Structures are given as C-alpha cells and as structure tokens.
Amino acid sequence: MIKIYHAQGARSLRVVWLCEEMGVPYETAEASFMKPSDAFKAVNPLKTVPALQDGDVNMIESVAMMIYIMAKYGPTDLEVKPNEPGYPDYLQYLMFGEAGLAAYGNPLVATRFMAPDDQKQNFTAGYLKNAILKRLEFVGERLAGKPYVAANRFTAADISIAYIANGARYAGIEKEIPAPVMAYIENLWQRPAYQRAAAVK
Numbered sequence: 001m002i003k004i005y006h007a008q009g010a011r012s013l014r015v016v017w018l019c020e021e022m023g024v025p026y027e028t029a030e031a032s033f034m035k036p037s038d039a040f041k042a043v044n045p046l047k048t049v050p051a052l053q054d055g056d057v058n059m060i061e062s063v064a065m066m067i068y069i070m071a072k073y074g075p076t077d078l079e080v081k082p083n084e085p086g087y088p089d090y091l092q093y094l095m096f097g098e099a100g101l102a103a104y105g106n107p108l109v110a111t112r113f114m115a116p117d118d119q120k121q122n123f124t125a126g127y128l129k130n131a132i133l134k135r136l137e138f139v140g141e142r143l144a145g146k147p148y149v150a151a152n153r154f155t156a157a158d159i160s161i162a163y164i165a166n167g168a169r170y171a172g173i174e175k176e177i178p179a180p181v182m183a184y185i186e187n188l189w190q191r192p193a194y195q196r197a198a199a200v201k
C-alpha cells in the first residue's frame with residue numbers, strides 16, 4: 001500500500017486529497033522537518049514533507065507524486081489527457097501550484113519564523129510576498145469566476161493550486177489572497193474528499 005509521510009497542513013495534503021478523490025488506499029506516517037524520524041529521513045534525506053513509498057518507489061515531490069498515482073492507479077478524470085483541449089492549461093496549473101506559488105512561500109515562511117527580528121521585513125521577504133500575490137492575481141484573472149483552472153472540471157491542477165491557502169497561512173499573508181481566488185479555493189474545500197483529507201493527522 002502507498003505510504004505517505006504526512007503532516008497536517010503540509011503539501012502532503014495534496015497527495016492525501018488526491019488519494020481520497022480517487023479512492024486509492026493509502027496509509028500515512030508522521031513526517032516532521034523539525035524533528036524527522038529515522039524512517040522519514042531514510043525515505044527523504046532532505047526532510048521535506050511529503051515523501052512517498054510504494055513498494056520500491058521512493059518520491060519526495062508532491063506534484064510528481066500526484067502524477068505518479070494518477071498514472072499508476074488511474075484512469076481518473078482528475079488527469080487531463082493530451083488529446084483534450086484543456087491539456088495545456090492543466091499541465092501549466094499543475095506545475096504552477098508548486099513552482100509558481102508554493103515554492104515562493106518556503107523562504108518567506110523561514111524568514112517569518114527563523115530570521116533575526118531586524119531581518120524579518122527585509123527586501124527578499126517583500127519580494128516573495130509580492131511574487132505570490134501577483135501570481136494569485138494572475139490565477140484569479142484567468143479563472144474569471146470559473147470554478148476550475150483547467151478543462152472545465154475538477155482536476156489535480158486544482159489540488160495543486162489550492163495548497164497555496166495553507167502556504168499563505170504559514171507565511172502570514174492569508175488575508176491578502178485575492179477574494180476571487182479565496183472563493184475558488186473555498187469552493188474546492190467543500191468537496192467531501194478534501195474534508196476527509198484535511199482531517200488526516
């Protein structure tokens with residue numbers, strides 16, 4: 001069975017949510033980047049959350065894990081196929097959720113919690129915050145009131161993007177998420193599979 005090294009509110013939520021949507025069996029194991037267990041470090045020497053084990057397979061990138069699970073345990077409508085018109089948007093937002101949004105959050109969170117007081121509001125922190133908010137404006141404009149970012153249906157790209165609500169909370173900028181994007185995410189949070197995933201400790 002798939003084992004997901006998970007911490008509530010971390011990017012492992014993407015993977016747990018996807019499994020819940022697909023009905024793929026999984027188990028979770030505790031993952032902490034502050035106090036990593038030996039088992040977790042053995043799977044992910046970087047100690048970033050999540051990590052995944054599936055038989056001989058070890059993975060450490062949440063979006064790649066979603067792609068792997070859909071390919072191995074699908075088919076699923078959460079994936080958009082190359083012959084569908086929404087495919088370019090799907091690919092773009094699947095990646096954008098991490099590379100264009102959440103990745104900017106890590107140094108911002110680290111600065112918020114770990115930098116000396118006189119450096120918490122430095123140029124880089126301001127740059128990162130603006131980078132995230134600018135990209136969220138872009139998502140909101142592209143959504144233009146639609147409930148999903150690609151293919152006119154709920155897909156893994158929405159799971160990828162929606163994680164930024166958690167990242168923004170850790171970064172202390174959750175109140176600045178543009179209203180149309182927050183409405184889009186809150187609508188996704190109504191899904192029973194999301195609610196089951198969010199409750200997994």
Ligand SMILES: N[C@@H](CCC(=O)N[C@@H](CS)C(=O)NCC(=O)O)C(=O)O
Pocket residue numbers: 009010011012033047048049050060061062063098106
């Ligand atoms: N690109 C990775 C990022 C993983 C990541 O940075 N996870 C956060 C928790 S959500 C973490 O472990 N941060 C601690 C660190 O970067 O050392 C992914 O999507 O899985």
